[in-house]
Amino acid sequence: MFQIQPLTPERIARMAAGEVIDSLGAALRELLENALDAQATRIQVEIWPTRWQVRVGDNGHGIPASELEQVARRHTTSKLEGRSLGFRGEALHSLARLGSLAIQTRHADDAHGWLAAYDRQGELIHKQPAATALGTVVTVADLFADWPLRRRALPQTRPLLTLVQNAALAHPWVSWQVHQEGQLLLSLWPGKSLQDLLLQVLPQLDPTDLRYRRIQDGDSDWEVVLGLPDRLHRPHPDWIRVAVNGRFVQMPDWQRLIQSVFHHALPRHRHPLVVVHLRLPPEQVDWNRHPAKSELYLENLTARQEQLRQHLHSLLQLGSGQASRRSVHLIRASEAKVVYRVSPDLQSRFPPSDRPTSLLPPLKALAQLHRIYILAEHPQGLWLVEQHLAHERVRYEYIQQHWQLVAPATPVTLQGLSPQALERLEQLGLEPEPFGPNTHLIRRLPLALESEDPEEVQGSLLELSRCQDLQAAQVAVACRGALRNGIPLTLEQMQKLLEAWQRTANPHTCPHGRPVYLALAEKDLARYFRRRWGLCDRPISDSKLGSLWELDPLGDRFAAQVRRSSGSSASEPTDEASSAPL
Numbered sequence: 001m002f003q004i005q006p007l008t009p010e011r012i013a014r015m016a017a018g019e020v021i022d023s024l025g026a027a028l029r030e031l032l033e034n035a036l037d038a039q040a041t042r043i044q045v046e047i048w049p050t051r052w053q054v055r056v057g058d059n060g061h062g063i064p065a066s067e068l069e070q071v072a073r074r075h076t077t078s079k080l081e082g083r084s085l086g087f088r089g090e091a092l093h094s095l096a097r098l099g100s101l102a103i104q105t106r107h108a109d110d111a112h113g114w115l116a117a118y119d120r121q122g123e124l125i126h127k128q129p130a131a132t133a134l135g136t137v138v139t140v141a142d143l144f145a146d147w148p149l150r151r152r153a154l155p156q157t158r159p160l161l162t163l164v165q166n167a168a169l170a171h172p173w174v175s176w177q178v179h180q181e182g183q184l185l186l187s188l189w190p191g192k193s194l195q196d197l198l199l200q201v202l203p204q205l206d207p208t209d210l211r212y213r214r215i216q217d218g219d220s221d222w223e224v225v226l227g228l229p230d231r232l233h234r235p236h237p238d239w240i241r242v243a244v245n246g247r248f249v250q251m252p253d254w255q256r257l258i259q260s261v262f263h264h265a266l267p268r269h270r271h272p273l274v275v276v277h278l279r280l281p282p283e284q285v286d287w288n289r290h291p292a293k294s295e296l297y298l299e300n301l302t303a304r305q306e307q308l309r310q311h312l313h314s315l316l317q318l319g320s321g322q323a324s325r326r327s328v329h330l331i332r333a334s335e336a337k338v339v340y341r342v343s344p345d346l347q348s349r350f351p352p353s354d355r356p357t358s359l360l361p362p363l364k365a366l367a368q369l370h371r372i373y374i375l376a377e378h379p380q381g382l383w384l385v386e387q388h389l390a391h392e393r394v395r396y397e398y399i400q401q402h403w404q405l406v407a408p409a410t411p412v413t414l415q416g417l418s419p420q421a422l423e424r425l426e427q428l429g430l431e432p433e434p435f436g437p438n439t440h441l442i443r444r445l446p447l448a449l450e451s452e453d454p455e456e457v458q459g460s461l462l463e464l465s466r467c468q469d470l471q472a473a474q475v476a477v478a479c480r481g482a483l484r485n486g487i488p489l490t491l492e493q494m495q496k497l498l499e500a501w502q503r504t505a506n507p508h509t510c511p512h513g514r515p516v517y518l519a520l521a522e523k524d525l526a527r528y529f530r531r532r533w534g535l536c537d538r539p540i541s542d543s544k545l546g547s548l549w550e551l552d553p554l555g556d557r558f559a560a561q562v563r564r565s566s567g568s569s570a571s572e573p574t575d576e577a578s579s580a581p582l
């Protein structure tokens with residue numbers, strides 16, 4: 001045993017430095033944050049993984065010559081907590097300790113720039129004038145030279161790029177360039193919003209598949225981008241990202257919350273794309289939770305989470321139904337045929353909604369196609385709504401909201417339940433009671449099932465006895481009772497279904513994640529039909545039309561008459577399509 005002794009200051013400083021900077025990525029992160037704090041609008045990153053070297057150049061305000069002596073000393077900062085990304089004055093000091101640090105900088109007040117080099121204690125060892133543009137270039141070379149354990153594997157490029165991309169998403173007004181070993185890897189142009197940058201970072205995204213909103217909500221300012229669940233999802237949760245006050249952070253409960261909003265709106269094992277940037281008054285954020293500031297404490301956490309949930313839900317509402325650029329491919333994609341267990345009866349009960357109908361796009365049912373699709377007119381186009389999927393979504397949300405158990409007027413009998421089936425019903429709280437040989441009595445039912453007819457209820461209960469958990473049970477019941485394809489619907493029934501479906505919280509997909517509707521935008525139809533001249537738009541009465549066709553099968557007089565009745569040359573062909581040889 002040894003006596004308890006205080007650590008030497010040298011050990012303490014070494015440990016602290018290692019805590020802040022634990023990788024080349026951490027070095028890059030700190031340099032990026034310093035450049036952003038200096039109000040840079042152009043940031044250049046160069047990385048040399050083999051040399052354990054990183055350099056960040058910015059056009060920010062620079063460091064005054066008089067301060068070059070201080071900057072790399074421990075706990076020296078020019079910043080106030082919360083007003084900027086840095087505030088601890090630790091990064092440059094740690095970088096000096098763990099590698100070799102050089103700074104070239106020019107501040108607006110100085111006649112020329114300076115090049116400065118530091119020793120392992122963060123003391124200035126060399127300073128010379130240098131021709132430098134306004135701004136700062138910080139180079140850290142030979143990182144971890146004395147820490148062989150940290151150097152076991154060469155730094156990977158991908159996480160370094162992710163750092164730059166995240167910084168760019170949170171600071172869209174900055175332009176960025178990243179070089180590795182002299183080769184350009186990434187360049188990003190400034191944009192106006194998180195969404196502008198996201199489209200550069202993920203160029204394969206189609207902007208029509210995203211929803212973006214910036215929301216001022218009291219003292220908070222939200223930027224939220226999400227991928228519409230019927231059009232976009234990912235194999236990994238790598239694009240569920242949250243930034244607070246300019247920095248992306250680890251917020252597992254927010255990630256879970258976001259996942260939960262998309263739960264049963266995406267196919268199994270798929271994840272949404274959601275990027276959120278929340279800007280708050282600095283006093284509501286405490287960054288002193290993690291040395292890398294990758295975690296934080298937030299004031300009013302639950303209220304903020306509730307706000308986020310609402311913003312996501314409102315972005316998921318049906319809007320103008322902008323057609324996806326990929327709709328053509330969507331139409332072509334042949335989907336595997338799925339067979340449903342279906343109920344013979346049309347469920348006519350729809351959940352009551354607290355969402356004002358006036359906010360919903362007016363959809364008018366026009367016809368049923370192949371007894372599968374509802375053709376609906378939308379002010380901006382034409383929608384095809386798959387009747388089974390739409391009804392499944394309606395039922396699923398209704399069932400979720402009405403799952404509380406009630407006692408039915410007459411108990412339901414079930415026969416031939418296996419021990420596992422009994423156990424599952426037990427877990428769902430349905431308490432099957434033995435009632436004669438091979439028969440059980442159910443005295444408690446989910447409210448959503450109460451009004452179904454007895455045979456239907458039995459079917460639903462058997463379905464439930466096959467489900468592993470509550471969520472799966474709710475999906476199964478929703479699907480089972482949903483209006484199946486092949487059932488003819490009246491216009492009134494279709495209209496009712498459309499309205500109920502529009503009011504759901506997550507209308508884009510059914511609970512298995514399949515898209516519910518296809519929107520054809522009127523502007524795309526107009527382009528397709530080369531409709532620029534008003535000839536065909538003029539109203540003509542039915543009787544006139546009939547007689548015109550009789551007298552004039554080729555339509556010459558018909559066209560002439562229309563032209564005359566329009567009374568101007570405005571209806572003359574004007575676009576290039578009309579002059580093309582026919």
Ligand code: ADP
Nearest residue numbers: 034038062077078086087088089090091092136
């Ligand atoms: P912190 O960022 O917490 O203040 P750092 O060790 O990262 O601590 O930086 C110390 C100081 O050096 C900063 O407060 C700032 O004044 C100055 N500094 C560092 N990098 C830059 C830069 N790129 N441009 C201007 N000033 C910088």
Ligand code: MG
Nearest residue numbers: 033034086091
């Ligand atoms: Mg800093």
